[in-house]
Amino acid sequence: MKNAPSAETCAAFARDGAVVLRGLFADHVAALRAGVAANLAAPGPHAAENTVDGEAGRFFDDYVNWHRIPAFEAAARDPRIAGAAAALMASDRVQLFHDHVLVKEPGTSRPTPWHQDGPYYFVCGRQTVSFWVPLDPVEEATLRLVAGSHLWDKPVLPTRWLSEEAFFPGDYRPVPDPDAEGMTVLEWPMAPGDAVAFSFDTLHGARGNEARSRRRAFSLRFVGDDARVVARPGATSPPFPGHGMAPGDRLREDWFPTVWPVPVAKTANG
Structure with missing residues (x-):
């Protein structure tokens, strides 16, 4: 595959839980910007506004819109x-889990809180990856990730972003303050179309957007060979109601399509 991640990059991903891939989405930036505009104009059922009354700016997010926004699906299916x-x-097979749009308007002081994605999901496994892709240049409002946190022996407490209440009960590690605790935080200035790749279990967050321009980010989440459905003590995020799968199942392909190996198109003769 042309421009595939190098062996060194794959080793860094396994070690740190996060790497930057320059220009991976460069061919999709214009289409994704249009897709985000369509998403903002017509939010889906999971859309959220992540600021409180009287707080400056706007922090919008929405997910699972690839079915209705062609640019999102096209990026997910790009070989x-x-x-x-x-x-x-290091997976033979890749399934799309979901897409995610996050927009911080200029002057939005609210940060994205520190969290791991995995504890919110009904799927678990070591073979997972998210791509976080800025559609605008970012310096201060880029993604921040704690190196090696995907290997911690206990997951971090999933919380609701505004109230900071626990999303689920359970035996979790308290949400840390990586800067105060001296953890190694990875972050990169990024151009539109660059991508940070990180594990579902990598602790990450982002500062607010104090710049004079908006910060649009698009994310894709994928799962690999060992991903399986897991039971949670409540509705997950995304919820995927009525998915009909049981703990231990692979994700159903009619809802979570296989994008690698690239499916072979069927002809009229089969």
């Missing part, structure tokens, strides 16, 4: 992107 996911996960 270069899906193949990069396969290489990083």
Whole structure:
């Protein structure tokens, strides 16, 4: 595969839980910007506004819109992107889990809180990867990730972003303050179309957007060979109501399509 992640990059991903891939989504930036505009104009059922009354700016997010926004599905099915996911996960097979849009308007002081994605999901496994892709240049409002946190022996408490209440009960590690605790935080200035790749279990967050321009980010989440459905003590995020799967199942392919290996198109003769 052309421009596949190098062996060194894959090793860094396994070690740190996060790497930057320059220009991976460069061919999709214009289409994704249009897709985000369509998403903002017509939010889906999971859309959220992540600021409180009287707080400056706007922090919008929404997910699971690839079915209705063609640019999102096109990026997920791009062989270069899906193949990069396969290489990083060391997986023979890649399924799309979901897409995610996050927009911080200028002057939005609210940060994205520190969290791991995995504890919110009904799927678990070591072979997972998210791509976080800025559609605007970012310096201060880029993604921040704690190196090696995907290997911690206990997951971090999932919380609700505004109230900071626990999303689920359970035996979790308290949400840390990586800066105060001297953890190694990875972050990169990024151009539109660059991508940070990180494990579902990597602790991450982002500062507010104090710049004079908006910060649009698009994310794709993929799972690999060892991903299985897991039971949670409540509705997950995303919830995927009525999915009909049981703990231990692979994700159903009619809801979570296989994008690698690239499916072979069927002809009229089969």
